[in-house]
Structure formats: C-alpha cells, structure tokens
Amino acid sequence: MAEAAAGPLLSVRNLSKRYGALIVTDDVSLDIPEKELHVVIGPNGAGKTTLIHQLSGRLPSNGGRVVFAGEDITHLSMQQRVRRGLARSFQITTLLDGFTVLENVAMAVQARSGSSFRFLAPVARERGLNDEAMSILARLGLDDRATRRAGSLSHGEKRQLEIAVALATRARMLLLDEPLAGTSHEESARLVDLMRTLKRTHTLVLIEHDMDAVFSLADRISVLVYGKVIASGVPSEVRAHPEVRAAYLGDEADAATTGRRA
Structure with a gap:
C-alpha cells in the first residue's frame, strides 16, 4: 500500500x-x-x-x-x-454466482496481481491466493461461507462479499x-458494524x-x-x-x- x-x-x-x-x-x-x-x-x-x-x-x-x-x-x-x-463496491461489482465465496475473492486477488479472469482454473490450486482470500473473508465474518456458492448467499451476505472483493484490490x-x-x-446491523470497523x-x-x-x-x-x-x-x-x-x-x-x- x-x-x-x-x-x-x-x-x-x-x-x-x-x-x-x-x-x-x-x-x-x-x-x-x-x-x-x-x-x-x-x-x-x-x-x-x-x-x-x-x-x-x-x-x-x-x-x-x-x-x-x-x-x-x-x-x-x-x-x-x-x-x-480507489475501489467501488455494490452497483458495479459483479459476483460470480456459480463460483464459491472463496473463489470470488481469490480471483480478485489474482486480478490485482495482473492475471486475467480468463484463467480461472488455476485459482483453486494457488495456495497464496486462497490464503489471502481466506484472511479477508475472516475479517468480514464470511470464512464459514467460503465453500458456498456466491449465488446461495443472502442479500446482506452478498453485500459483505462485495466488500471483500473490493478489499482484495488493496484499496x-x-x-x-x-x-x-x-x-x-x-x-x-452487521453491515453497520463492519463499516464502523473498516473506517479504522x-x-x-x-x-x-x-x-x-x-x-x-x-x-x-x-x-x-x-x-x-x-x-x-x-x-x-x-x-x-x-x-x-x-x-x-x-x-x-x-x-x-x-x-x-x-
């Protein structure tokens, strides 16, 4: 940073x-x-x-x-x-519903490092990507959702995941x-608490x-x-x-x- x-x-x-x-x-x-x-x-x-x-x-x-x-x-x-x-979340953030919560964040980490989303398959095998992604998910309280498909999350959980994707850019x-x-x-209430924590x-x-x-x-x-x-x-x-x-x-x-x- x-x-x-x-x-x-x-x-x-x-x-x-x-x-x-x-x-x-x-x-x-x-x-x-x-x-x-x-x-x-x-x-x-x-x-x-x-x-x-x-x-x-x-x-x-x-x-x-x-x-x-x-x-x-x-x-x-x-x-x-x-x-x-400078990262924007929500209206323009597109979650990949067919991929897991972990994969969505790991791919954002991968994209930040210069890789392309065209190369999705290697993400699951990249320990470094997954470790950083899991750390971000833990910070947002989503680590227990890591293996779930993004499309199965509640509306509020998707909002949390969108923030996780934004954080993966190291904004x-x-x-x-x-x-x-x-x-x-x-x-x-959870999102308010999250934003209160993030502003630190x-x-x-x-x-x-x-x-x-x-x-x-x-x-x-x-x-x-x-x-x-x-x-x-x-x-x-x-x-x-x-x-x-x-x-x-x-x-x-x-x-x-x-x-x-x-």
Missing part, C-alpha cells in the same frame, strides 16, 4: 456532469482525509450516484478535477483508479453506493438513505441537492443546518436525534 499523501486523500474540485441542458452534478468540491467515513446524502435525483460514478471513473466528467493521493486521476479509467487504491478508499439497501434489520483502516465514501445509520457512522456528511453541495460538516452541523432541514431532512433529523426511525 502506498504511503499516505499530504493533505486530503481525495480532493474534488468543481466537478460537473451534464447531459445536454440537464446538469446532474454542479460544481461539486469535496476534501476527504484519510480514514474518514464520509456520507453523501440528498433526495432522490440529487446526483449522488452520478457523483460516485465520476469518482470511480465509470462516468467521465464535463468539468473539474479529481485528485487521489496527490495524483490527478480525472482522466484515468476505472481500472487505473482501482490500481491506485485505500472504498466507494459504497447504498450499502444497506434491501437488507434485513439483522443484516443492516480505510477511507469510506458512501451514499445512504438510512438516517439512523448515517448519523451513527459518519465522521462528516455532505448534502447534495439538485447536483450542488449545499452543506458539508460533522453530523451535528448538518442536522442543524436550516437549508438542509428545509430541503431534505425535516422530521428525519429529529428522528435521528431521538433515535426514532422516520
């Missing part, structure tokens, strides 16, 4: 994305230091997923800069960003798009609609409305921000404060 860069790990300046006359992200600027858990919230259609697409390299930007660990990565591909330590920053969506109460060693940027989880986990929160960041700060500052309450949080902020789910 590369040495930590001076200043923020991720610096975004004046990032924009438009489709004709439609502006989806509008002059977005963010600084995210190492080992911060930063949550982006906002109403549906605010541009949150588009922003994550831009950070991960899935979508090119129409303007602005993305600097990661001191390097301008604005024009780098998704694969090039992954190699530099320094994880971009997580709605990690709790579609999970049961128990699965959600990794930088996390996530989109999330569960306000209880957001205010419980976040070191800082940025609020996106109509493609613009209208507020960014620690949870208490964002919760009290009048424009945020008017545009988005409203009663949800009160629910998060009192521990009630809105």
